[in-house]
Amino acid sequence: MERESRLRNFLIRIFLSFAIASLFSLPSVAQQSDAPAPAPAAAPSDPATQKPDAPASDAPAQAPAPSTQPAPKKSDAPAAEDTKLAVPQGKTKLEQETGTVNDRILTVMPNYGTVENAHTLPPISTGQKYRLATASVFDYFAFPFIGALAAIDQANNSPASWGQGWGAYGQRYGASFADNGIGTYMTTAIFPSMLHEDPRYYWLGHGSVSHRTFYALGRLFVARTDSGEKRFNYSENIGNAVAAGLSNVYHAPEDRTLGRNLGTYAMLDMWDGVSNLMKEFWPDVHRKMKHKHKTDDAAHN
Secondary structure (H helix, E strand, C coil): HHHHHHHHHHHHHHHHHHHHHHHHHHHHHHHHHCCCCCCCCCCCHHHHCCCCCCCCEEEEEEEECCCCCCCHHHHHHHHHHHHHCCCCCCCCHHHHHHHHCCCCCCCEEEEEEECCCCCCCCCCCCCHHHHHHHHHHCCCHHHHHHHHHHHHHCCCCCCHCCCCCCCHHHHHHHHHHHHHHHHHHHHHHHHHHCCCCCEEEEECCCCCCHHHHHHHHHHHEEEECCCCEECCCCCHHHHHHHHHHHHHHHHCCHHHHHHHHHHHHHHHHHHHHHHHHHHHHHHHHHHHHHHHHHHHHHCCC
16 A cells, blocks of 8 residues: 555655646746748849849860879767767856756756756766755746655655644655755765766767666666776765765654665655656757657747
């Protein structure tokens, strides 16, 4: 019964995140639809007023001599220069310093720490890891999302010892905010700094859907170190375990059980997995949305 309840809460979290994201993205979608149409191209001038072209030379053009050098072979791996040029430039100073692009999912959900179109990047400093975590925890989207989660717990009177009223709602809001914030700092800043692991998500961007899904979920267990090597993701797993343990400090006494701690750990891990999936597939969805928008504009014009 408890397991079904936690699974239901997890699905509610996913539904709420997309519902709030859709609500926040409505103004931007409306703004795009109200954008003015581009000015029509200038009509061609009258042929009678145009100056005649210069007469062509009677001498035939000399064909270039055929090259005796063999054509270079194409390499499957992208060149370092091409990879460097392909890295999109972030809008903020933090994105530019860390090589990431906060391409917001559904235009509003935070997408910090995502690296697109780059296989290798210089390691980021401890300060930059903490800044990535801070940007994610205090992003404007987090506040209404956590508020909705607290409202659900309030409606379910969970935990019952906190009761009802605005004070109880504040306690539930604070507990949800702390769960999210501590988990993010543990997995993005504290343990990656201690263990020299790279908390950024490197977008794969090619292959089948199943292959990319396996890659995104596999990042929960495979980490990239600051030196570019791969190893077990200690920051993700130990960090979420420590966050679940620390939650006993501020959760209600009846929630300070092994079952609730394991549930919190599983919830943090599952949410990070869903986040990785959104980071992996959102650039494709966003690209198709832009293409459709351009196609619709061309049809209207």
